[in-house]
Every structure is written in C-alpha cells, then in structure tokens.
Amino acid sequence: MARHVTDFHGILLFRRDYAERDFLVKFLTQEFGKKMFLVRGAKKRGFKMVADILPFTVGGYVGDIADNGLSYIRTARETHQFQNISIDIFKNAYATYVMSLVDAAFPDSQPLPEWYHKVERALTLIDDGVNAAIITNIMEIQLMPSFGVAPQLQGCAICGRNDLPFDYSESYGGLLCQQHWQRDPRRLHLAQRTIYYLRQFSVLDLDRLHSINVKPQTEHALRQLMDEIYDSQIGVHPRSKRFLDQMQSWSARMTMPPADKTKDQ
Structure with a gap:
C-alpha cells in the first residue's frame, strides 16, 4: 500500500473509539477528500493533540497518507474548533x-x-x-x-x-x-x-x-x-x-x- 508523509488541511467529520487507547478520526481533507485516520494513544493522559481531534475542529495537520485504508496523523500544525457549534x-x-x-x-x-x-x-x-x-x-x-x-x-x-x-x-x-x-x-x-x-x-x-x-x-x-x-x-x-x-x-x-x-x- 502506497504511503507518503505530507501536510494536509482537514475538517473533522467524526471520531470513534478504536481499541483501548486509540481513536479512529475521519476528516474531509482539502487535498485528498475523505480519509480515515488512526490516532494512536489518543486516550492516554497527556496526549498532545487532544484539542486537535475534538469534534468540529478544522485546521492543518501532518499525516502519513495511504492511498487506500487507514492513514495516520503525525502532528497538528494550527487548528481551531467551531466553539459555538460545539x-x-x-x-x-x-x-x-x-x-x-x-x-x-x-x-x-x-x-x-x-x-x-x-x-x-x-x-x-x-x-x-x-x-x-x-x-x-x-x-x-x-x-x-x-x-x-x-x-x-x-x-x-x-x-x-x-x-x-x-x-x-x-x-x-x-x-x-x-x-x-x-x-x-x-x-x-x-x-x-x-x-x-x-x-x-x-x-x-x-x-x-x-x-x-x-x-x-x-x-x-x-x-x-x-x-x-x-x-x-x-x-x-x-x-x-x-x-x-x-x-x-x-x-x-x-x-x-x-x-x-x-x-x-
């Protein structure tokens, strides 16, 4: 499966639990359309991207993008949440x-x-x-x-x-x-x-x-x-x-x- 690491812009469509400590997060991305990402360790205390994967969040990320199947988020650049919607x-x-x-x-x-x-x-x-x-x-x-x-x-x-x-x-x-x-x-x-x-x-x-x-x-x-x-x-x-x-x-x-x-x- 082809993968590449790149910046992308995303609107979080939804997230759901995956395994004990992880989330599956689906983004509508500007560059690649809809993509499902596995966010490892997202439920652990002290996880650095907690605010970046909240519902109704939009912004820039760095991801390991797969042509098909699960992609992975490496880090967030600059994000914000639609506060009034939330x-x-x-x-x-x-x-x-x-x-x-x-x-x-x-x-x-x-x-x-x-x-x-x-x-x-x-x-x-x-x-x-x-x-x-x-x-x-x-x-x-x-x-x-x-x-x-x-x-x-x-x-x-x-x-x-x-x-x-x-x-x-x-x-x-x-x-x-x-x-x-x-x-x-x-x-x-x-x-x-x-x-x-x-x-x-x-x-x-x-x-x-x-x-x-x-x-x-x-x-x-x-x-x-x-x-x-x-x-x-x-x-x-x-x-x-x-x-x-x-x-x-x-x-x-x-x-x-x-x-x-x-x-x-």
Missing part, C-alpha cells in the same frame, strides 16, 4: 447532519477541494449565528446532484420557460411552469416564495452569504420539501437526521403558545 445543541445537530450528508455523498479518497471549502464556509456561518436550518437547506439542495438527483430548478422541465409561476414535480424531475401544471396532478403545490428560495439556494455562493431572513412558514415548507426529496428520491437517512428531527420537534413544542384555559363558572 456548545449549542441546535447548531451541533445541524452541523452534524451536514457533515453526515457530505460523508454519504462521496466515496473516500476522492479529492473534493470545492466541497471542502463549502463545508468549512457552511460551518463558519452556522457558528457565527446565521440561520442553521437555512444553511442546511442550501447544502442539501447543492448536494443533490452528488447523490445522482439533479432536478431542473432554473426553468420548466418540459418547456424551459422561466417567466411563469412554478411548482415542483417529482414525476418530471424538477419545476413545472404554470402552463404545464395539469401534466402532474400530484405536483407538490408549493408557495411561490418557497420556489423562489429553492431556485436561489441551488446556485447560491456561500461566500456571498452573510445573513438571511426567511419567514417561519417558508422555512418549514423548505424543510418538508427537502425531506420529501431525500426520502423518496435519494434514500439517505443519516442517524444525525433523526436526532435533528427530534430537536426540531422539541423546539416547536417549546415555542407553542399555551392552551387557553377557562375557569368553571
């Missing part, structure tokens, strides 16, 4: 789900410099307090082609027009203009505001995004749309998504107004 359970849930999708979308050892940058930018925005649900939607939409699902989102899937109201059709693989709505009685009947954001998010450069305000109704509609597409067309269900769904359910219950109570007369 301490906020909601930010944590969204960020973990985004990284789970990226892990599922691509094979290991495939260089992904564009996606490395997108993931780092997405995590930075979530850490900075930009709407984590919307950042997650953007990543879900832009990841769809990597799962083999590339809906037509810039014009009508039948005629190509882009100057009429749209709706989403799973049968036709994307948007239908109003002129062709009758072709699919099972179209999703989405509000035009939801369609607007769907189209915008499909081509949005995260580097140009610094803040975003979306009405709760539209945010909810986007969540339902993404769930429908990922359930019916992509079939990817990371465990982190189930936890995220639970978190959203808890949040919704916490923000519901109390039921009206009347006293007996």
